[in-house]
Amino acid sequence: MNRKNVLSLLLSAVVVLSMSLPLAAQEEAVTIKMVYWPGPESEAMEQVVEYWNTNMAPETGVEVEMVLFSRDVFWERQDTILAAQSPEIDLVYTASYIVGKQSPSLENLEDYLEGIAEDSVFIGSAQDSLKVEGSVYALPLDIGLHFMYYRMDLIDELLSNAEWQARYTEIAEEHLGEAREPKPIEEWDWTDYKAASLFFTQSYNPDSPTEYGTVIQAKNLIYNVMLWNDVLWSMGGSWFDEEGNFDFTTDTFADAAMLYGDLIAMGASPAGSTTYEYPEANQAFLTGKAAFFIQWSAAFNELNSAETSPFAGMVGISRMPGPEPSTHVHCLGVGLSKYSENKEAAVEWLTFLATQEAMEMYAANGGVPPVMDVLMGMADQRPEFPLIAEHADLYGYVETTVAETVPILEVLAKRLSAVWAGEVDIAEAQGQTQEEVAALFE
Template sequence: MLKSGILAAAGAAIITAAVSTAALADITILAWPGGPAETALRKVVDTYNETSDSKAELLYFSRDNFFDKMLADSAAGSTEFDVMLTATYNVGKYAPFMNPIDDLITEDVLKVFPQSAIDSQAFDGKVYGIPMDLGLHFLYYRTDLIDELLSNDEWKAKYGEISEEYLGTKMEPKMPDAWTWDDFIASALFFTQSINPDSPVRYGTVLQMKNLLFNIMIWQGTAASYGGNWLDADGNITVDSDAYRKGLDIFKKITELEATPGDSNSYEYAEANGAFGTGQVAFFIQWSAAYAEFVNAEDYPAIADKFDITHQPAGPEGPKTHFHALGLGIN
């Protein structure tokens, strides 16, 4: 019943309604707290409870140290939860304390999830989770501001002056899907009022720099686009490299020139969304999950019908993004 419960909830991917309030659940699911992931899973669980003889309820730990607590509890043989979070980047850490679910990966499941998605939840040839969602990064930008920049000769001239002063090269504005990281920096400076008093928004961009794993994932696209990788072919750490120094320099320059809010070192997903959603930021890099939030005009009226998305800026290796899948597996 437990395995079929995961398949019904995750494999069918039905997302409708809100969480059960059953006092005694047959299945307790430890899940990732906050944001669209929690909202969606609550709806899945409610649908499951309405359509199944067994009942499920959700359990949440604090976002801070979530994975450390989940590891400690599962390693100690905790029975507090039956189903637990899996993630591409750490499924191997929890695999010794989980049940493989290869027998769930039927032809029907593969009609819903491609093999690559299933592989994202595997370790040492065994599958430990059913994928729930994919996380990757987009460049979100204000279409009205970019359209004006590309058509207004005075703005173009100012853009050239600012890029020449701060980057040493007189640059011309481009559509965001053609940006390099230098275009990203130049545009961030142009749309920052402390540098360009005529900017209609206060900041060019907003960086997420709280000391947090997920913020490193967002930043990773900078270094990767310059050829940076965490490890070489022999497993040696390679962060002491030109690619990683270049990635750091991009964020450093934007921060020092105050083209991101001054308290960005305390920002993660929610704070960055708030800054862009108020209409005071021209563009930023954010998780794909944010798109579903921003298209809700009632929640973000300041940017309603005024933004679009594209891939991250390119380095010599082209545009790159971190990506991973989150899923659910059996404790």
């Protein structure tokens, strides 16, 4: 490379640098910035934002800009902004499991939105899931819970085919020590779940149409712990003892943990389960490798749509197995940053968001607002919507909204994923969990 070329390269770089300076200096004064993560929630909200900016912004003088942060390290990125008390962001994205952690940096919305605590359009339990110490810190805009998804063709066959039923009983007796008979999925307890998982696994039943009975998401990830919490809660357990203190040393906790551990060890869930999360589990189901699994309510469309699924129209939804069927419920929403310099403008937008009109628009574009009338009124377009409302009502629980919720989930993800991978004994993991969670509150 001769001197001329290198100097030209340097010169070009300097020119590009100087040309970009005016761009970097641009600033928009009346726009409020609202953080979202990319996905169906942001796509639905984008339409509501567009409606506002077209129809309401001229009147109110408030424009809304959605700022999308990548899904990976999403919360951490917001945490950094809040920790630095940055006014760059006006509206913070939040969720039931993290609102407690964020609350020192959020405004109490009851001081800004009249009647939001007592008389809002949102389902009461949804609004409660974004309360910290009794105060509302965010609007619940999207509700998420878990369903047991299953292949209706396979479960129907199991309930009607005598040969299958005999084999089912035989497998249950041989491997679980209990001669179970197949039951409708809505009547399952966790032993039925286990028996059916083995029955639909080819290494136990070579005639099984699926290679595995179920697919478990066991990666070291907090969202996987939320799914597993359903097992714990449905077995009658929780994170707490009777006095409300954290207790991870109970027998129920061990049983729930070992349900996952056993199924993975027995090969009833794919070998790679210890690194699975949402998409891998969906792929197992969509490729016909698994007969049923626990998954987020948001998956229904992908699992049942003719565009993405070979099993469209054949996907059933059930509650969790008993004895006390339960599903984790959380809401995603937006809260007002304490450090915003545009609070008044932001409140105008929040007031609009808290109306049925805005939530209908949001639902029509793919969102799942926790508004009863909207969920029940869209059954034709979104068959899972009424079930979301029903399951939230009948089986829903929120673990806790204390500030330490995410760190607790992190500890559980770390310790339980080791148990599920067969790396650590459950008793040891329980002791470590108890100790580490206690340390979080010291």
